Amino acid sequence: MKKYQLLSIIFLITFGGGSLCNLLRQQPANDTIKEISTLKTVLPDAESFSDKTGVPPHYKAFKTNPATGEKELAGVAFLTTDIVPEIRGYAGPIKIMVGMDTHGTLIKIHILSHSETPAYVSTLGQFIEQFHSLDIKNTFHLGKDIDGMTRATVSSEAIVRAVEKSMKIVAVKILYLHVPKVNTPKVSIPLDQILLPIILFGIAVLGVILHNNILRWVSLLGGLGYLGLLKSTMVSVIQIANIGLLKFPIFTNCPLWYLLVGLTLVTTLALGMVYCGSLCPFASLQELLYNAFHKIFPKKIRLSKVVDRKARYLKYTILFAAVLISLILGNASAANFEPYILLFTAHTTQIGWVFLMVILTASVFHFRFWCKYLCPMGAFNGLLAKVSLLKIHLGDDCGGCQICAKVCPTEAIKMDAFNRPMIDYPECVLCNKCITKCPKGTMSLQKTSYAKTG
Amino acid sequence: MQKQDKIFLASLGVTALLLVGIMAENIRSVLLPPGTADKIDVTKVKAAITQAGIIPYGAKYWKVIENKQPKD
Numbered sequence: 001m002k003k004y005q006l007l008s009i010i011f012l013i014t015f016g017g018g019s020l021c022n023l024l025r026q027q028p029a030n031d032t033i034k035e036i037s038t039l040k041t042v043l044p045d046a047e048s049f050s051d052k053t054g055v056p057p058h059y060k061a062f063k064t065n066p067a068t069g070e071k072e073l074a075g076v077a078f079l080t081t082d083i084v085p086e087i088r089g090y091a092g093p094i095k096i097m098v099g100m101d102t103h104g105t106l107i108k109i110h111i112l113s114h115s116e117t118p119a120y121v122s123t124l125g126q127f128i129e130q131f132h133s134l135d136i137k138n139t140f141h142l143g144k145d146i147d148g149m150t151r152a153t154v155s156s157e158a159i160v161r162a163v164e165k166s167m168k169i170v171a172v173k174i175l176y177l178h179v180p181k182v183n184t185p186k187v188s189i190p191l192d193q194i195l196l197p198i199i200l201f202g203i204a205v206l207g208v209i210l211h212n213n214i215l216r217w218v219s220l221l222g223g224l225g226y227l228g229l230l231k232s233t234m235v236s237v238i239q240i241a242n243i244g245l246l247k248f249p250i251f252t253n254c255p256l257w258y259l260l261v262g263l264t265l266v267t268t269l270a271l272g273m274v275y276c277g278s279l280c281p282f283a284s285l286q287e288l289l290y291n292a293f294h295k296i297f298p299k300k301i302r303l304s305k306v307v308d309r310k311a312r313y314l315k316y317t318i319l320f321a322a323v324l325i326s327l328i329l330g331n332a333s334a335a336n337f338e339p340y341i342l343l344f345t346a347h348t349t350q351i352g353w354v355f356l357m358v359i360l361t362a363s364v365f366h367f368r369f370w371c372k373y374l375c376p377m378g379a380f381n382g383l384l385a386k387v388s389l390l391k392i393h394l395g396d397d398c399g400g401c402q403i404c405a406k407v408c409p410t411e412a413i414k415m416d417a418f419n420r421p422m423i424d425y426p427e428c429v430l431c432n433k434c435i436t437k438c439p440k441g442t443m444s445l446q447k448t449s450y451a452k453t454g
Numbered sequence: 455m456q457k458q459d460k461i462f463l464a465s466l467g468v469t470a471l472l473l474v475g476i477m478a479e480n481i482r483s484v485l486l487p488p489g490t491a492d493k494i495d496v497t498k499v500k501a502a503i504t505q506a507g508i509i510p511y512g513a514k515y516w517k518v519i520e521n522k523q524p525k526d
Contacts, residue, residue: 307459311466318473325477331484337476349479355472362465373466374473 004426007316008383014320018327019244025330034112035059035097039077042099042108046074056083056166058174061099075101078170079112080162087162089116089155090254092247098163104136104171104179109163115247115331116155123149127156131163136171136179140164154253193256196226201263204278208271209445211432216277220284228281231256232344235264235275237319237335237376241326264381271445272385276371276378277429282340283371286363293364301365308411311373312427319376338377339370367409372427382426392423392435395442404434404443 032052039049039059046061048071053060058078062071080087080096088094092115099107109131111124130146140160142148148156171177200222207215227234239261242248249257267274276283294300303311322335339359342352362369371378400419405411412427413434421434421443435443503509508518 301458301462303462304456304459307455307463311463314466314470322477325481329481329484333484334477334480336480337473349476351472351475351479355469355476358465358469358472362469366462374469 004383004386007379008386010316010320011323011380011383014324015240015244015327018324019246022245022327022330025328035079038097038110038112039099041110042077042097043075044108047071049077054174056169056173058170073102075099075107076170076174078166080166083166083169084162087158087165088250089114089158090152090249090257092242092245092249094155094159094162096159096162098167100167100170100175102175104167104175104177106131106134106163106167108132113331114155115242115245115333116152128159136168136177138164139180154249189252189255193231193254194259197256197259197263200226200279201267201274204274205267205271207278208274208430208432211435211445213432213436216431219278220280220287223279224281224284227260227279228285228340228344232341233257233260234281234338234340235260235377236338236341237322237380238326238332238338240377240380241323241332241335244323244327245330245332247332265384268381268384268388270389272388272391272425272428272430273378273381274430276375276381277431280340280371281344282338283368283429285343286360286368286370289360289364290367303366315372315374315376315379318374319379322376335376338375368429371429372410379426385425385428388425390445390447391425392428393444393446394421395440395444397440398442399440401439403437403439407433407437409433 035052036049039061040046043049043061045063047063049062050060052058056078058076060073061075061077063074064070065072077097077099080098081093085093094114094116095112097110097112099109101107109128111128114124116124127147127149134140134145138145140146140163142153142157142160146156146160148160168179171179200219203215203222204219206212207219233256239257243261251258264275322337325334326332337352337355339356342356359370359374366372398420400415402415402419402421404421405413405415408428409431410427410429412424412429413421414424416422423434435445
């Protein structure tokens with residue numbers, strides 16, 4: 001249908017335009033002004049500063065010696081990203097300005113910019129306060145000298161390593177101090193982050209292909225347990241924004257990021273919304289709530305078709321807005337509103353908690369309330385699912401009984417003028433109810449599709 | 455419009471408004487990233503300065519308090 005083509009074009013313009021805007025926005029002059037204004041924060045006792053010079057690049061800070069009346073070196077300030085650019089946070093570089101005195105003692109650090117998800121680094125202020133008075137002789141052990149941020153181990157480790165390594169490099173090369181060997185932790189790829197997503201996606205795909213509801217629920221509950229409760233991560237619009245910003249985590253740190261994004265794209269383009277229908281932890285929770293409630297109160301709320309259809313476009317608006325704002329700001333944090341992050345990280349503001357409660361309450365009465373009307377990732381996957389390789393195929397002997405339309409929980413099926421089902425693929429979560437409930441067994445998943453799209 | 459439609463639209467509207475509120479908070483946190491809070495105990499410093507017998511003068515210098523000699 002033309003409406004989805006139009007939405008896809010709007011998305012491409014938003015994504016492309018936003019990415020271009022981000023590239024043009026990165027003006028070094030602005031960064032320099034920001035750096036200079038931060039110097040006094042990290043070295044508050046200094047009276048004047050030099051320009052950024054030397055190898056490694058640094059600012060020299062001076063103050064007047066009351067005894068001699070002459071200016072003397074009080075310390076140095078530098079950016080970790082200038083010295084150890086290879087050390088990155090989960091979502092990209094973390095630009096930290098460090099102020100250090102001439103004895104190698106850290107005075108203050110200040111985060112100039114980062115791309116981490118705010119909910120995961122909500123305690124960043126408290127975390128960096130722990131660095132005060134550490135010096136180059138410290139080992140900077142996370143969990144021993146410094147407490148990490150819960151659920152943000154990669155970001156915590158990156159900040160600690162970046163500060164430690166850059167301090168020690170500057171101490172040796174600029175201040176000519178003797179420093180102990182830099183602590184380099186062993187890097188090992190977390191295998192669970194590779195194997196478990198593959199297994200979960202495998203079960204989900206099998207569930208779709210075999211039209212098996214048990215397998216679908218195994219993957220849904222697996223997704224809720226592993227992705228939701230254990231890892232507090234999901235495929236989200238934050239990842240789309242980070243791709244537009246060309247910010248990718250290091251594979252060895254976060255293979256799960258690559259596995260989730262890659263497998264979601266592949267399965268959506270091959271079969272349709274496999275991730276949304278069979279893996280998303282928040283969708284799983286919503287379905288559990290809805291099913292539990294309707295086991296007790298079987299009466300379902302039926303919205304008028306016009307209201308229901310028009311309300312579904314809201315998720316596309318949210319997708320475009322989130323992507324555009326994130327790309328313009330150069331930080332995907334603006335897109336950090338998805339309720340799963342608020343729920344599974346338990347880090348949010350009062351507005352966030354109210355938002356979450358409203359969504360969960362609405363999900364009790366409306367099947368997948370968030371997914372159907374608000375989820376920007378669902379909107380994105382829906383646009384991809386529209387061009388998926390395999391689609392639900394309708395055989396020639398359809399009797400027009402409308403059972404498929406009645407059992408579809410997302411109301412993605414409507415009947416055409418000839419009383420044949422039309423499937424709205426961007427709304428179909430591949431629950432397979434239409435296929436399994438069809439009395440003539442005429443529906444199946446095939447490469448070529450007779451079924452029209454709504 | 456049916457009653458359930460009105461309730462649904464109201465809840466959708468509230469959710470959308472809350473979402474805008476969260477986005478505004480996020481944008482603010484991006485534009486003003488957390489720095490480090492000052493840990494200076496102003497009262498303690500003021501007391502120590504007064505004890506030392508000096509007071510700030512002209513926002514830049516120190517002045518000896520009358521009839522009180524500065525202590526080391």
